[in-house]
Amino acid sequence: MSPGRTLRLLWVGWRFHLANLTQSGFFVLVSAVQPVIFATIAFYMWRSGQREGTLLAVALGAGLMGMWSSTLFGSGGAIQFQRWHGTLEVLIAAPAPFILTLLPITIATASLGLYSVAGTLAWGWLLFGMPVDIVHPGAFAVALPAAVLSLGLLGLVLASTFVLYRSASAFSNLLEYPVWLVTGLLVPVSLLPGFVEPLSWVLAPTWGVKAIRRAALGGDPWPAVGMCLLLGCIYLVVGAFTLRNFERLARAQATLSLT
Amino acid sequence: MRGVSFEVGQGELFGLLGPNGAGKTTTIKMLITLLLPTSGGASVLGYDVVTEPREVRRRIGYVFGGDRGLYERVPAIDNLRYFAELYGVPARDQRRRIDEMLDLVGLRGRENERVEGYSRGMRQRLHIARGLLHDPSVVFLDEPTIGVDPVGARDLRATIDSLRQAGKTVLLTTHYMFEADALCDRIAVIAKGSLLAEGTPQQLKSRVADRTVVEIEAYGVEEASLERLRRIEEVTSVSVEERDQSQLLLVQSAAGLEITQRLLAELNGARVGRVASREPTLEDAYVALVTEAGG
Numbered sequence: 001m002s003p004g005r006t007l008r009l010l011w012v013g014w015r016f017h018l019a020n021l022t023q024s025g026f027f028v029l030v031s032a033v034q035p036v037i038f039a040t041i042a043f044y045m046w047r048s049g050q051r052e053g054t055l056l057a058v059a060l061g062a063g064l065m066g067m068w069s070s071t072l073f074g075s076g077g078a079i080q081f082q083r084w085h086g087t088l089e090v091l092i093a094a095p096a097p098f099i100l101t102l103l104p105i106t107i108a109t110a111s112l113g114l115y116s117v118a119g120t121l122a123w124g125w126l127l128f129g130m131p132v133d134i135v136h137p138g139a140f141a142v143a144l145p146a147a148v149l150s151l152g153l154l155g156l157v158l159a160s161t162f163v164l165y166r167s168a169s170a171f172s173n174l175l176e177y178p179v180w181l182v183t184g185l186l187v188p189v190s191l192l193p194g195f196v197e198p199l200s201w202v203l204a205p206t207w208g209v210k211a212i213r214r215a216a217l218g219g220d221p222w223p224a225v226g227m228c229l230l231l232g233c234i235y236l237v238v239g240a241f242t243l244r245n246f247e248r249l250a251r252a253q254a255t256l257s258l259t
Numbered sequence: 260m261r262g263v264s265f266e267v268g269q270g271e272l273f274g275l276l277g278p279n280g281a282g283k284t285t286t287i288k289m290l291i292t293l294l295l296p297t298s299g300g301a302s303v304l305g306y307d308v309v310t311e312p313r314e315v316r317r318r319i320g321y322v323f324g325g326d327r328g329l330y331e332r333v334p335a336i337d338n339l340r341y342f343a344e345l346y347g348v349p350a351r352d353q354r355r356r357i358d359e360m361l362d363l364v365g366l367r368g369r370e371n372e373r374v375e376g377y378s379r380g381m382r383q384r385l386h387i388a389r390g391l392l393h394d395p396s397v398v399f400l401d402e403p404t405i406g407v408d409p410v411g412a413r414d415l416r417a418t419i420d421s422l423r424q425a426g427k428t429v430l431l432t433t434h435y436m437f438e439a440d441a442l443c444d445r446i447a448v449i450a451k452g453s454l455l456a457e458g459t460p461q462q463l464k465s466r467v468a469d470r471t472v473v474e475i476e477a478y479g480v481e482e483a484s485l486e487r488l489r490r491i492e493e494v495t496s497v498s499v500e501e502r503d504q505s506q507l508l509l510v511q512s513a514a515g516l517e518i519t520q521r522l523l524a525e526l527n528g529a530r531v532g533r534v535a536s537r538e539p540t541l542e543d544a545y546v547a548l549v550t551e552a553g554g
Contacts, residue, residue, distance in 0.1 A: 009344055016333070016341040023332035086327025090389070093291055094345040095316040101345060251295045254288075 001097070009096055013104030018111055027070060031112035032119050035066030039120040042186070043128050056132065057213055059124040060117065061185045064209045067113020067151055068179055074109025075155025076172040078102065079163040079246070089256050092247065099156070099243050106159055107152030114148065117212075139215035143225055147208030150228035154204045156239035160246050185209055204231050260285060260296070260452045267445075272419075272429040274443035276436070278549055282452040283432040284323075287399050290430070291321045303397055317347065320395035324405035326382045329374045335385050336370040339392065346393040360388035364418060380411025387418060397428045404438060416442060436542035446541075448548050455548045460541050467511065467539040467547050470495060473519055475508040476532035487525040493518050496550040505532065511539070511547060 001009075021027045039062035046058050079102070082088040091101045124130035134140045162171065180186050182196050183205040189197055200206040211224035250256045260282050267273040275283045288294040290301055292312035300307065306314040330338050339360065343353045361367045364384035374382065383403060390398060400419065404412040412435075419442055422429050433439055439446055440460045447457040456463060480499070485508075488497045493512045500507040512518055523531060539547075 008350065012341060012344040016330075016337060019337065020330050020333050085330070086325070087330065089288075089293055089323075090321070090328050090342070091345070093293055093316055093319075093321050094342075095313055095347050096345050248295075251293060254285075254294055256293055 001100075006100060009100050010104050010107075013101065014108050014111070017105045017108035021074065021108055021112055027074060027109075027112055030073060031066050031070040032115045034069065035062050035116040036119050036123045038062045038065055039123055040127075043124065043130075054217060055124055055128060055130040056121075056216055059120045059130060060212050060216060061209060063117030063120040064113065064147070064205055064212065065180050065185045066116025066120070067110060067147070067208070068183075068185065068205050069176055070112040070116070071106070071110045071151045071155045072158065072172055072176055072179070074112065075106040075152070076158040076162045076175075077169065078105045078109065078155070078159040080169075083257065086257065092250075092256055098247055099240050102159060102243065103152070103156055103239075106155030107149065109155055110148045110152035113151065114144070117144065134216045135218040136215045136221065139221045139225075140212065143208075143211035143215040143221050143228075146225045146228040147204070147212055150204035150208055150232040150235070153232040153235035153239065157235050157242065160239050160242035163246055164249070179203060179205060182206075183209065202231070204228060204235070207231065260289075260299075263447075263449060263452070263454045265447050265454065265457055267428060267430060269428055270423070270426050271444045272423045272431065272442055274439040274446040275430060275432045275449065276434075276439055276446055276545055277432075277449040281450045283449065284401055285452075286449070287321075287401050287430065287432060291319055291399055292316060317393075318396050320390035320393070320398045322386045322390035322398065322400050322403055324383065324402035326379050326406075329382060329385060329389070331375040332373060334371050334373050335366060335377070338374060338385065339370070339388060342389045343392045348393050356392055356394070357388075360391055363391070363421070364388045365414065378408075378411070380407045380415070383407050383411070383415060384418070387415070391422075395427070397430070398422055400429060400431045402432055402434065404433065404435065412438075436540065436545055440541040448545060450549050450552045453552070455552050463544045463548075464539065464541050467544045469514050470511045470539050470543070470547070471514045471516070472537050472539050472543050473508075473510045473512070473522060474533070474535045474537065475510065475522065475526070476505055476534070477508055477526060478505050478530040478532070480506050480508065480526060480529040484526050484529060488522060491518065491521060491525070494522075496547050498546045498550065509543070509546065511543060 039059055042058045042062050043055065046055065079088065082091060092098055094101065121132055125132050165171065181192065182200050183203050184200065185205060189200050207224045207227040211221045211228060214221035214224060263286060275286060277283050285294065289296050290303055290308055292308050292315050295309060300309065302308065303315045304318050308315055339357045340353065343357060348356055361370055364387050366381065366384055366388065369381065374385065377385065387403065404415050407415060416438060419429065419431065431442065443460060445457065445459055446463055448455045485497055485499065488494060488510060493516050494510055496511045498509045510522055519534060519536065
């Protein structure tokens with residue numbers, strides 16, 4: 001498949017699935033309402049606790065929390081959702097490689113997090129008088145899509161591995177809060193036990209929030225942007241491998257449909 | 260599947276019939292590369308379904324019955340645009356192909372509505388439009404009229420017939436014998452994963468041409484009575500269609516024998532309504548084949 005056709009397929013797929021997901025009440029709740037609630041709690045905690053940092057850092061962290069939630073539930077369940085709706089067989093039977101079909105879905109689930117970021121910034125500005133002064137607007141405009149892309153690629157890994165396990169939905173629930181903590185979205189990683197830090201390095205939200213915060217508040221965002229892209233490439237390789245495995249197993253074991 | 264082997268010629272409309280669980284859908288799914296056979300092989304247009312799945316997928320369309328398999332929350336036109344991209348329709352041809360498909364399935368004017376508001380028949384037509392977007396040479400239709408109202412089903416049959424006229428090769432599974440009789444050039448009957456018979460509808464019907472069918476409308480027939488009917492020497496098969504209030508017994512026997520009174524005598528205790536004798540149909544041939552195979 002030519003690079004132009006591949007890009008077009010990714011673009012059309014992303015637009016289609018983003019439009020489809022934004023019609024879902026569940027994802028609106030996860031990506032738009034929930035982060036605003038968490039942001040409100042975090043704002044009050046920040047004010048009463050006299051913690052370091054700015055209100056903007058808190059808002060961005062809450063926005064990325066929403067991005068992680070929508071990626072975790074949307075991508076983790078992406079293949080299962082398609083199976084429930086009877087579309088998985090139609091997608092697999094298409095001549096396009098399945099990874100190019102699934103990737104726009106997982107990136108779309110991460111893209112829902114943009115609503116979270118916009119929502120928490122608007123909420124902070126309207127209710128708490130938070131100034132939304134972005135120090136490096138250009139870098140911010142790069143860091144945000146880099147974070148979305150890396151989370152979407154992590155979603156590809158989640159989608160292709162969770163589908164192999166029946167209890168994956170329970171596992172998804174388990175992963176939501178720990179990743180918020182481990183990746184520094186809620187509190188700085190330095191406050192956590194030492195063994196957590198290496199774990200945070202392999203998780204895209206760690207670098208996503210770092211890149212976005214540095215672009216917004218000052219500092220050098222580019223190493224973190226680079227880490228987002230590097231991790232994204234690694235996730236892509238792992239996802240391609242596990243997805244190929246999934247497709248072969250599903251064709252052999254007749255698990256593409258519910259019937 | 261066990262030893263099922265058949266060939267479908269180019270431009271042919273081939274029917275695959277069989278009871279639930281016979282292996283019709285399994286056969287189709289192997290041919291469209293969604294299932295890997297544990298042994299044996301199959302090819303579509305000369306491409307192996309196991310080793311050359313992409314080549315097969317480029318050239319086939321797949322339409323299944325039921326109302327799943329579409330993205331409900333977005334309009335039909337967006338579904339078609341997405342699938343056109345996924346199925347490799349060149350960007351410059353997409354609008355024309357989508358318009359042609361909307362005309363073909365009669366959804367012109369409704370394409371901007373969300374799929375969740377579509378009736379089952381409309382969804383089924385959208386499935387067909389989706390399956391034909393990339394102009395495949397071979398089309399697999401798995402029970403496409405299931406659950407569709409009679410008028411909608413008639414329209415769908417006209418659409419399927421137009422595929423043959425357009426030179427497509429079609430493999431159709433259905434439970435409706437009149438549909439198979441009206442549409443198919445050739446038919447294969449499978450049960451319990453084995454091929455029972457293959458031929459034109461006329462050839463299959465000729466297998467029971469030496470028989471006659473007695474239809475008995477009855478109320479409250481018990482299994483013991485049916486067993487007594489089956490034990491009558493001249494009777495070759497007995498099947499029952501359950502209806503709302505009544506049962507329709509279809510009793511096949513050799514032609515030229517008058518056994519109606521004996522049949523009625525064995526149904527003592529059951530109320531009997533209309534009784535009629537008629538020539539066998541494709542459905543009777545199918546019932547005979549499946550019954551004799553113990554299906």
